[in-house]
Amino acid sequence: MNLRYLKIQSTVLFNLRVVGYIHYLFFSFSSFFFDENNKLPEMAIKILRVFFIGLLLLQFPLFQVVRCQSETEADVEGSELGIVREDVQDFVGGNFKPAPGVETICLFPKNSAKVVPAGEKTELLVGMENVGQSPLNIIAIEASVHLPFDHRMLVQNLTAQVFDNASVPPSTQATFPYIFAVSKFLQPGTFDLVGTVVYEINQSPYQSTFYNGTIEVVEAGGFVSVESVFLVTLGISLVVLLGLWIHGQFKRISQKTKAAPKVEVGTGTTDASMDEWLQGTAYNQSSSKSKKKK
Structure with missing residues (x-):
């Protein structure tokens, strides 16, 4: 049994499964988390797609290591027995x-x-x-x-x-x-x-x-392993993506809560556009008469 092949194969399959699950979950629920009018999701999706493609490309050197293993290396491995x-x-x-x-x-x-x-x-x-x-x-x-x-x-x-x-x-x-x-x-x-x-x-x-x-x-060498490095990198990217999403949600809420421009209604001041619109009406004539009496 080729232990080198088993280790590389299991690592590659593990990474591919994690990437596939995260990719499926994110793009399945992206419409639920993001608003259509928000521009942030488009940028986040592009960043995440590039990240996933980069992780997939990192697996190809591992496949090459398995294919290029020579018979001499296999003999050396057998000598460890x-x-x-x-x-x-x-x-x-x-x-x-x-x-x-x-x-x-x-x-x-x-x-x-x-x-x-x-x-x-x-x-x-x-x-x-x-x-x-x-x-x-x-x-x-x-x-x-x-x-x-x-x-x-x-x-x-x-x-x-x-x-x-x-x-x-x-x-x-x-x-x-x-x-x-x-x-x-x-x-x-x-x-x-x-x-x-x-x-x-x-x-x-x-x-x-x-x-x-x-x-x-x-795995020898302490706590660092291929799987741990992969998961830490993936976790950091998800945290960054979550931060971008929270920022977009706060921005959207702040835009909705902005106060609309108030229109003051009183007897002392009138809007010029309102006077122009009321010219020739009974309201305009009564207003002019009251001004003359004063």
Whole structure:
């Protein structure tokens, strides 16, 4: 399974889905939020369209990275699995039954949350207790990463750690460290980790599963990731767009609330246009008579 391809593909699909949802919601409800006579929505829509097109164009270099991946890079990625000596290759990766009287336990020291940074080394401790009558010789510790919803889907085989002259006498407990690193191209999320220890008793191979549970793979390098940068950029643009919309709404409300020009009606002053309109009428004649009496 090409982990580089999975990581880039999932990132691209995530970005495209977010852009599509925001684009659909905005242009579906734009008529509800904006007035037809307001000029602000036209400018905001143009800015948002340019922003969406720019985000879509940013996805094409990621597709080119996937297409241009060479076979040499794939071989280098495969080398991260480690090289197992020929004398233990028959044991590692086998399917042996557990021996009676052997108990195992697993502990993530200083990492109770089982958080595994992609591409960085993670240590766990494998505890073994031999309650049998014969000593056991530890051959190797191996692990693999699977999809949580389908355990048959293998994501990555981790490095097998081989032990020389490691034995557990009867009625004795021993602890063995196991250091592993998931691929740096693994998409952050929840995965299943299956760890087994291979050993032999009286020259007969056995294996016991010391861990079969979930781990949380996170992106190395802190809190910054491709998805977080994308969402922050998108959030800033939406905040700016919301500010423009609020500004337009205040401007529209202020225009409506402007006071209309008042016309004063009184006996002392009359409008010139009103006098011209009333010339020749009874109202104009009565007004002139009253002025003469004064």
